[in-house]
Amino acid sequence: MASIKRGIDAALTMWLSEMLRFSRSKSRIIGALTTPLTFMLFLGPGLISGFQLRGGGNLDFGFFAPGLIGMSVLFASLFAGGSIIWERESGVIKEILVAPVSRFFLALGRALGGVTIALIQGILLLLFAHLIGASYVSLGGVVASIVVMAISGLGFMGLSIALASKIDSTEGFQVLMSFMTMPLVLLSGAFFPISDLPAWLAGLVHLNPLTYAVEAIRYLLLGSSSIPIRLCLEVTAAFAAVMLWIGGRMFGKIRV
């Protein structure tokens, strides 16, 4: 029990250090706050005017809000692992790895740091979307959607930590992340309804963990989704658990 408490303290320490760094970096703060706004301002209107449903009628703007939120959480979480590479390059990681703390909790703390920033962006998007006309079914649903953002953010953060633990250059990490985000976003149903897709595309979409997060958020905010909410929640939670476990393992294997 004592070691679990020590582990949680260590995770909170990692979280705190990430928050301190974030609060010191003007460019990161501005980036984190303006990215969602940019998505909303430039992507939202374009999406609405560009889509027509088969059988007529436009998609409501509200349809895109969960997609934009999911995309934003994905970006923030995946790229947050880059801080581990910075730590390795600067040597700071040695101080962390030599501490008498389980590496899993250190990785978890890092993940919580990344997810916090992802959540700030997700919540801003929720608010912006509401201001320009998206209407949500219930306050409870909004709160629950924030929880889903956090869980799916932890999953992608775990993935990011696992990859960052293996890759030793910032450049390589950036390239790989850009390479991954594109298909994850495009094949997620963030920007189109997934109920009416060709079979091969539907298959890929259903293999994508982001799909389930976006669909869950869509259900919780708008009251309907193409995939049953229960399955969405189960897949999102399982993905997070597995990725955090892998991320913790890989982080534990870092040698300096």
Added chain:
Amino acid sequence: MSCAIETWEISKRYGSVAAVDAISLCIEPGEIFGLLGPNGAGKTTLIKILTTMTEPSGGQARVWGYDVIGQASSVRMNIGVVFQDITLDDRLTGRENLDLHGRLYGLDGRARKKRIEEVLALVEMADRADAVVRTYSGGMMRRLEIARGFMHRPNVLFLDEPTLGLDPQTRARIWEYIKRLADEEGVTVVLTTHYMEEADHLCHRIGIIDRGRIVALDSPRAMKDRLGGDVITLKLADANDGERLAAVFRDQGLAGIISKRDGELSLAVARGEEQIPRVLSLASAAGIAVHSVSLHRPTLDDVFLHHTGRAIRDKDAGEAEHLGHRMRSGRR
């Protein structure tokens, strides 16, 4: 516990190269122990094994009674480490760096606050503690790291090249801090260095390490005494005569030849000033021209030369390269 650190035939191989080659040693509680050797000798690798940052390929090691492989987390609980490269977060303040360290080592809020003030006072950094580390000089970063290494009251403190790249004044100050900390806190200190003065000035005992092996282990004084009273160094007009002159001296019973290289021949002798005329006449009888003669008390340089056949300064190119790397990879 008789040894703060004990190793049995500890080894680390990278491919076919043995970075650490079957080292057995016992470092006593409370001593300042120095590992002296050129870059690439295996000092840092040995430290990495003892601090559980890398696993040995063979042998055993215990730190404060705990096995470095089987009880790594107990080892970590009992040690403080100041790495060769700066490992501070330069975007945070000095105080924040210390605070995060205290949290990682499980110090509660009140203990942390008190201890931060104590260690800051010890390294005389209290007035700069709230500045962002990025604005510190290299010497200040080092002092803060040493303070951090002590913060959780470790039983053993490892310092890997604590004064590398610092100017002589700053270096002398850091030595004083290390001494004071070791005295006041009763910590066992293990440091690596390739600066002879540092080993001489700070360490109770030193181990000379070369190509992964400990080639000599004793107090600096005993090592120097063992060489004999004085060292005579002859600079020869023709470097090729070194071998021949060494043979002449050996025949005449001047056995304490430390080294011969680059046309220099060093002898350890008792009452050196009386031996100079004899040495010179032997040389001229053999028809060997001597360019100059010098006489000095043995230094650790001589000890090192005696045991390894090389001057530790031969590594200078390596050091420059290392510092360059540190600058490239370090700060952003």
